[in-house]
Amino acid sequence: xxxAPAWACGGFFCDGTQGTPxxxxxxxxxxxxxxxxxxTAHISIAYEGPADEFAWVVPVPAEPTLELSSQVLFDQLQAxxxxxxxxxxxVEGCASPSAADADTDSDTDSDADVDTDGFDTGIGGVTVVxxxxxxxxxxxxxxxxxxxxxxxWLQANKYGVPDTxxxxxxxxxxxxxxxxxxxxxxxxDTGDLAPVSLSYTARxxxxxLQLTAVAATPDMPVTVYVLGEQRAVxxxxxxxxxxxxxxxxxxxxxxxxxxxxxxxxxxxRAFVTLYSDPHGIQLRAITMPLQSLSEHxxxxxxxxxxxxxxxxxEPGVVGVLLDHLxxxxxxxxxxxxxxxxxxxxxxAAFVExxxxxxxxDLRERVVRPATRAQRMLNGxxxxxRMQTALSPEEMTVDPVFAFNPDLPRVAADxxxxxxxxxxxxxxxxxxxxxxxxxxxxxxxxxxxxxDAIPIGSWLEERVDYRRAMVVEQLSETGEGSVLVDHSADxxxxxxxxxxxxxxxxxxAGGGACGGCQSGPAFPTGMSMLVLLGVLSRRRRG
Numbered sequence: 001x002x003x004a005p006a007w008a009c010g011g012f013f014c015d016g017t018q019g020t021p022x023x024x025x026x027x028x029x030x031x032x033x034x035x036x037x038x039x040t041a042h043i044s045i046a047y048e049g050p051a052d053e054f055a056w057v058v059p060v061p062a063e064p065t066l067e068l069s070s071q072v073l074f075d076q077l078q079a080x081x082x083x084x085x086x087x088x089x090x091v092e093g094c095a096s097p098s099a100a101d102a103d104t105d106s107d108t109d110s111d112a113d114v115d116t117d118g119f120d121t122g123i124g125g126v127t128v129v130x131x132x133x134x135x136x137x138x139x140x141x142x143x144x145x146x147x148x149x150x151x152x153w154l155q156a157n158k159y160g161v162p163d164t165x166x167x168x169x170x171x172x173x174x175x176x177x178x179x180x181x182x183x184x185x186x187x188x189d190t191g192d193l194a195p196v197s198l199s200y201t202a203r204x205x206x207x208x209l210q211l212t213a214v215a216a217t218p219d220m221p222v223t224v225y226v227l228g229e230q231r232a233v234x235x236x237x238x239x240x241x242x243x244x245x246x247x248x249x250x251x252x253x254x255x256x257x258x259x260x261x262x263x264x265x266x267x268x269r270a271f272v273t274l275y276s277d278p279h280g281i282q283l284r285a286i287t288m289p290l291q292s293l294s295e296h297x298x299x300x301x302x303x304x305x306x307x308x309x310x311x312x313x314e315p316g317v318v319g320v321l322l323d324h325l326x327x328x329x330x331x332x333x334x335x336x337x338x339x340x341x342x343x344x345x346x347x348a349a350f351v352e353x354x355x356x357x358x359x360x361d362l363r364e365r366v367v368r369p370a371t372r373a374q375r376m377l378n379g380x381x382x383x384x385r386m387q388t389a390l391s392p393e394e395m396t397v398d399p400v401f402a403f404n405p406d407l408p409r410v411a412a413d414x415x416x417x418x419x420x421x422x423x424x425x426x427x428x429x430x431x432x433x434x435x436x437x438x439x440x441x442x443x444x445x446x447x448x449x450x451d452a453i454p455i456g457s458w459l460e461e462r463v464d465y466r467r468a469m470v471v472e473q474l475s476e477t478g479e480g481s482v483l484v485d486h487s488a489d490x491x492x493x494x495x496x497x498x499x500x501x502x503x504x505x506x507x508a509g510g511g512a513c514g515g516c517q518s519g520p521a522f523p524t525g526m527s528m529l530v531l532l533g534v535l536s537r538r539r540r541g
Contacts, residue, residue, distance in 0.1 A: 028212070029074055031225040032205045032232075032401065033376045039202045040376060042069040044195040055159035056182040059172040059208050062201040064180055068135045068365060069195035071315035072283050073373035077225050081275035081385040083255065085247060086415045094422035125149025129178065133185060135194050135365055142179045144169075150179065159183050168214045194316070194365070197372060206236075206400045213395035219260050223387045224271070227380020230405040231276040233474040234386065237399045238270035238483070241470035244438040247414050260389035262467035266484075268394040270471065271386040276410040279383040283374045290367065294359035299325055300340040300347040302355050312337060316366045324358045325350060384410075402476045418446075 031042040045056070058064075127143040140157070144150035147166035154161045159181055169179075180198065205226065212220075226232030233239065246258045255274070263270045293309070296302040303325070311317050318333055327336035328346050340347055388399075417437035436444040469487055474480040 028207075028220075029223045029225070030207060031073060031077065031227065031376070033227045033380050034205060035379060037201050037203050038199065039205055040197060040199045041205070042073055042195060042197045042373070042376070044069070044071070044074050045193060055154060055161050057154070057159070057161065057165070057169075057211065058180040058182075058198065059169070059211065060178050060180060060198065060200050060202075061176065063129055063141055063178050064198040064200040066132065066134050066139055066180065066182075067197050067199075067372065068369045069197040070283075070366070070369035070373040071195060072370055073377070074195065075315065076281045076283060077279070077383060077385070080279050080281055081225070081383055081412055083247070083274055084413050086413055088415060089418045090420070092419060092421045094420060126153040134196070136184055137182045137194075137196070138185050139180060139182045142181060143177075144173065144179060147173060154181060157183075162214065164214060165211075168211050171210055172208065194319070197369075197376075204235075204400050204402065206398050208398050209390065209395040210398060213392040218391045219389045220391070221256055221259075221387065221389050223385065224399075224401065226384045226386075226401055226403075227279075227376060228382055228384075228403050229380070230382060230403040231273075231407045231409065232384035232386070232401050233273075233404045233407065233476075233480075234271045235400045235402050235475065236397055237388070238266050239472050239474045239480065240266050240270045240272050240468045241472070242272060243465070243467050243469045243486075244442050245444065245465075246467055247416070247438065255387075256389065258467050259387050263388050263390070265466065265468040266471045268390070269388075269397055269399075270468075271388045271399070273410050274385045274387055275412050276382065276384040276407075277412070278381050279377070280381075281377050281383075283370055283377070290359050290363055293362070294356045296355045298347065299350040299353040300344065302353070302358065303337055303340045303347070306337075311362075314366055314370075316369070317362065320358065320361050320365055324361070325353070382409075404474060404476050404478075406478055407474070407480075 029044045033040045125145040126149050129141040129143060131138075131140045133139070142150065142153065144153070147169045150169060151161060151163060151166045154165070160183075172179075182196075184193075207222070207224070209222075240262045242258065242262055246255075259272050262272060293302060293305050293311075296305050303321070306312050306317065306321075318337065321337055322333060325337075325347075327333055328343070331343070331346075336343060336346075386401075419435045419437055421433055421435065434446045436446055438444060466486055468484070470482060471484040472480045472482045
């Protein structure tokens with residue numbers, strides 16, 4: 001039996017007390033860190049649809065500490081761990097090696113206010129452990145004896161949960177289980193959804209997707225980052241190694257469709273590891289001291305100070321300004337805050353502007369969350385990035401994650417070679433057969449042509465094949481158990497042009513290299529630009 005898991009993100013609801021929620025969860029990103037039995041989870045939610053009411057309920061095995069997180073954490077992790085496909089052209093044994101440089105690097109892509117507007121605590125079966133306001137949220141930590149009582153309390157206190165939540169929450173009703181409920185405070189709307197962090201005692205990291213299913217969109221992407229000393233793995237879900245062909249065809253853009261297809265082929269509950277390596281992330285330091293900002297007498301001077309200190313580039317700062325210095329109707333925030341001199345009269349109208357209050361708001365909503373994010377990054381030198389795509393009917397098991405020191409690292413960079421291979425040094429490069437050499441040691445024969453476009457078109461037409469190369473069950477030690485392995489029989493589907501017939505064969509590497517080029521991060525040859533353009537136009541389906 002697994003130890004009590006730590007749940008990071010739960011049901012996301014809105015305007016749905018009698019039926020389907022009016023706001024649907026369109027995706028979620030969770031960043032886990034674990035120190036002994038202390039788990040920290042930073043959570044960012046994407047949503048679809050407007051709402052008058054909003055509710056987010058997270059089951060946790062112990063009373064959590066709730067704080068705001070920093071969007072910078074998610075932005076930096078995404079940028080650092082994003083897969084990058086490096087295409088390099090090599091020539092082997094030909095008389096006239098190409099002078100074109102064909103190397104491509106394509107990057108795809110606190111103190112709490114306890115004023116909670118008055119919770120109704122008189123509903124039987126529910127105990128209110130604590131209440132607080134954090135950023136744009138009112139929150140309550142609850143204990144509940146049954147799902148119906150919990151729904152009654154949430155609905156009575158203006159949390160827009162549907163009646164069906166009572167059934168969805170039943171797997172989480174257990175002695176000691178706490179429920180963190182969040183709603184937007186008065187004056188906020190769903191555009192103010194800020195990432196949050198939860199810290200609590202638990203022995204494992206997990207996501208309560210059975211609750212998420214109540215308001216999830218089909219094929220909802222779920223991205224999980226785990227920070228630690230070793231690579232992290234899914235325990236209760238399967239793991240998929242992708243068909244290496246897709247790193248080439250789909251790797252120059254979003255991998256969402258490929259991952260969704262691979263997960264479906266694995267049975268609907270599996271993760272793909274996109275990265276597991278040291279991250280070395282240091283969040284950018286803010287140059288203007290807070291004390292200097294608080295000394296500005298007028299609203300215009302304050303915004304000038306933000307510009308000088310490069311504050312306006314920090315995620316979250318504009319949200320603070322919108323609360324204190326809303327732009328006139330019809331003027332975009334970027335224009336209004338970017339040019340205070342253009343709106344001298346409008347800025348002068350803020351006669352009761354309080355620089356000290358705005359500065360303190362920046363401290364609470366921007367600086368302290370970023371400091372906590374950096375502390376978490378420092379505590380986990382290795383970042384593992386895993387992704388899946390799940391529909392509500394597949395969210396019947398909660399994914400649990402752990403560390404495995406025995407598995408290899410997964411780098412962001414994936415090198416792919418386009419090799420022209422001649423039989424002898426008298427054969428011209430234009431006549432030599434060409435192959436794509438893919439990660440994992442796979443060799444794909446491609447047609448010979450003076451124009452690169454047929455290569456891309458030919459490959460794209462034949463790549464809509466099997467996305468999941470290996471399906472396996474991983475654990476906390478060892479290499480895991482392989483359940484399905486298609487690597488030995490990976491072939492192109494019929495029909496073939498007879499001149500291009502052949503399976504994808506393994507290559508041993510090495511051999512004569514008559515003209516290996518490497519260079520800058522972008523292709524310099526027009527033929528390679530055409531090839532990359534065609535290969536990036538992957539069909540949806």
